[in-house]
Amino acid sequence: MTSISEKHNSQTLGSDNPPPKEDSPYSNVVITEEQVGVYKLLIASSTAPFSIKKTFEEVKNAIPLFQKLFLEIYELDPWLFALFVGSRLWGSVEDAMMMQLSSNLLRTIEAGFVSGRPLVSEIVWALLTRALSTAIVAHFGWYNGQLYTRLQKLVTTHFEIRLMKAKLNLDVPTSLDATSTIDVSSYAAWTSFQAVLEYIMSLVTAFSQVIVIYNAAKASGSPAFFLTCLARPIFTQLVARSIWDKVCYAYASNADYVKMRALATLASGDYREDVLSGELGDWIIKEYSKCRDSLSEIVESHPFFHAFQEKTSVYDIISLLLGDLPMASNIENVIVDGTIAYPPCFGEKRKREAQRGMSFEIRNMSFKYPGSKKTTNALQNIDLSIKAGSVVVIVGSNGSGKSTLLRLLCRLFDPSEGEVLIDGHFASSYKLDSLRQATTLLSQENRLYPLSLGQNIALGCVANADNDELVKDAAEKGGAASFIKKLDKGFATVLDPKLYPSCVNLYGDKEHPLYKKMKALEKKVEISGGEKQRVVAARSFMRMNSGRIHFVAVDEPSSALDAEGEQDLFNRLLEAREGKTIVFVTHRFGYLTRHADLIVCMKDGAVLETGNHDQIMRKDGEYAKLYNIQARAFAEDEALSAPPGSKTSL
Numbered sequence: 001m002t003s004i005s006e007k008h009n010s011q012t013l014g015s016d017n018p019p020p021k022e023d024s025p026y027s028n029v030v031i032t033e034e035q036v037g038v039y040k041l042l043i044a045s046s047t048a049p050f051s052i053k054k055t056f057e058e059v060k061n062a063i064p065l066f067q068k069l070f071l072e073i074y075e076l077d078p079w080l081f082a083l084f085v086g087s088r089l090w091g092s093v094e095d096a097m098m099m100q101l102s103s104n105l106l107r108t109i110e111a112g113f114v115s116g117r118p119l120v121s122e123i124v125w126a127l128l129t130r131a132l133s134t135a136i137v138a139h140f141g142w143y144n145g146q147l148y149t150r151l152q153k154l155v156t157t158h159f160e161i162r163l164m165k166a167k168l169n170l171d172v173p174t175s176l177d178a179t180s181t182i183d184v185s186s187y188a189a190w191t192s193f194q195a196v197l198e199y200i201m202s203l204v205t206a207f208s209q210v211i212v213i214y215n216a217a218k219a220s221g222s223p224a225f226f227l228t229c230l231a232r233p234i235f236t237q238l239v240a241r242s243i244w245d246k247v248c249y250a251y252a253s254n255a256d257y258v259k260m261r262a263l264a265t266l267a268s269g270d271y272r273e274d275v276l277s278g279e280l281g282d283w284i285i286k287e288y289s290k291c292r293d294s295l296s297e298i299v300e301s302h303p304f305f306h307a308f309q310e311k312t313s314v315y316d317i318i319s320l321l322l323g324d325l326p327m328a329s330n331i332e333n334v335i336v337d338g339t340i341a342y343p344p345c346f347g348e349k350r351k352r353e354a355q356r357g358m359s360f361e362i363r364n365m366s367f368k369y370p371g372s373k374k375t376t377n378a379l380q381n382i383d384l385s386i387k388a389g390s391v392v393v394i395v396g397s398n399g400s401g402k403s404t405l406l407r408l409l410c411r412l413f414d415p416s417e418g419e420v421l422i423d424g425h426f427a428s429s430y431k432l433d434s435l436r437q438a439t440t441l442l443s444q445e446n447r448l449y450p451l452s453l454g455q456n457i458a459l460g461c462v463a464n465a466d467n468d469e470l471v472k473d474a475a476e477k478g479g480a481a482s483f484i485k486k487l488d489k490g491f492a493t494v495l496d497p498k499l500y501p502s503c504v505n506l507y508g509d510k511e512h513p514l515y516k517k518m519k520a521l522e523k524k525v526e527i528s529g530g531e532k533q534r535v536v537a538a539r540s541f542m543r544m545n546s547g548r549i550h551f552v553a554v555d556e557p558s559s560a561l562d563a564e565g566e567q568d569l570f571n572r573l574l575e576a577r578e579g580k581t582i583v584f585v586t587h588r589f590g591y592l593t594r595h596a597d598l599i600v601c602m603k604d605g606a607v608l609e610t611g612n613h614d615q616i617m618r619k620d621g622e623y624a625k626l627y628n629i630q631a632r633a634f635a636e637d638e639a640l641s642a643p644p645g646s647k648t649s650l
């Protein structure tokens, strides 16, 4: 293992922050950067010589604040406060007391030896006193733990409510202004209280121990004993390197580490559907292992951890195990893998069909979501036939089962009853990976992966992920290229860079140069919901570039798109229909149904009507009702915007 600190360079603020003005309290601040394993640690230290006067002034200024904090906590529950502080006081003198009792016991035994007559009753008394004190100390330790939890909860709740009120009082423009965000946590009040109390207690502890040592030294008649006892604590104070009294900021700067954490996020349940339908599983494991290998020699534990403890392998081993464990576990899947590769190569006719797109035959299919508490099925007795190469539009009111039907077509779930046949074979008989290679699901979720925008698109087709031309082409088709080009970092933009930051002693000080540096590093790039949907759509086009896609499932991908964006997207998808069956789920179907070979109208989990637009309109049922509502709204809009005297048509 390499040393934890790999390189060290010191820089003044001038490099990427304007130097603080001469009279600024930060004019003497120097920021030192240190690479600690995968983290970059920035420590702000002052070059100003130590000044007792200044330190005294700082303490003087802080006292009223501490008084206020202590008073506020005292008023929350005076008894609890008094008991807590009292038990901490006891805790800080108990070491000295135990030292004194041990010393008494040893001295009594020694006196017995010297006199040749053991002082039995005195020894028993000293032993009993010591044993009783040990029991009291143990009890107070336990009691202190109880008080700690109660008071901590009281204090954090109190300050949490105070902070919530402050946040709720902000108006919209103020809350949008990054500089006015309230980023102090309610926990900070508790840690400040704790820190001050700890400091006072450490003084009491030191003082009480010095008295005991002094008395013991006096009894032994040797000042050397006194000095020897004090040598270690003084040495530790002077030599030990601590960051806790400095302003510090640490963030993950190792690209492999950041990528590895992003990959672990992708493996979590949140991205299940995307990862399955985009067959990213193998890629995630491969890339994760690559990153893990490249990090094998680099320490991953947090630099603040090293401030407490010198290098130890225990923490690294545990964090590595915890990171890898979920991936290693072998949970049996509900969806059983088949044996036939898609497209099936049985007979020339089937082969030709597969080249036109996937065909589906659904027979008496019902479906209930696993674990669903509903008494009714999400899909009920569905019979449906979808021809290879057709354009299908599924319509229906909210909750009618449109997305569920699409998920079953993509075999993200298996039916509870009935069956689905793909190109004449049971869907369950196909090898899942080959089925997924032939499918793309463009869903209404516009969730992006925690990677760069370019990678978000490239992952549509892992095999071509390094082909920038294909990525750009997919971005064009998805309608994402123009807005991505306008971003500073273009395709390399990561919207919400996860650097796992942490800081010490920086709370609230927005003028501190390290705070500014920290904010610049953590800057998020905001894009609109429609722009996110365009990136997700581009990912689907990238997938179609693989040339292996025979089924395109499109689930309301245009909810956040403007009218033009929506029409462009539908047109591009229709242009790419060669060799594919396309199934759209949409609420705004006026444009699409004209191109549809088949419209499926659903209600309450059942298929009510099927046919092309003219056939199904003639039924004058659910579809006609939904269509007429949209057409009427459109006509009213047109009438409102039309110049007076002009004619409007449906």
Ligand SMILES: Nc1ncnc2c1ncn2[C@@H]1O[C@H](COP(=O)(O)OP(=O)(O)OP(=O)(O)O)[C@@H](O)[C@H]1O
Pocket (backbone or CB within 6 Å): 369, 372, 378, 396, 397, 398, 399, 400, 401, 402, 403, 404, 405
């Ligand atoms: N993950 C799930 N777990 C349990 N029940 C679900 C789940 N997803 C959907 N449902 C239920 O299944 C039924 C059909 O939902 P589905 O999302 O397929 O309807 P939809 O027609 O696509 O609706 P919308 O138009 O609102 O998107 C609903 O009753 C819904 O509450």
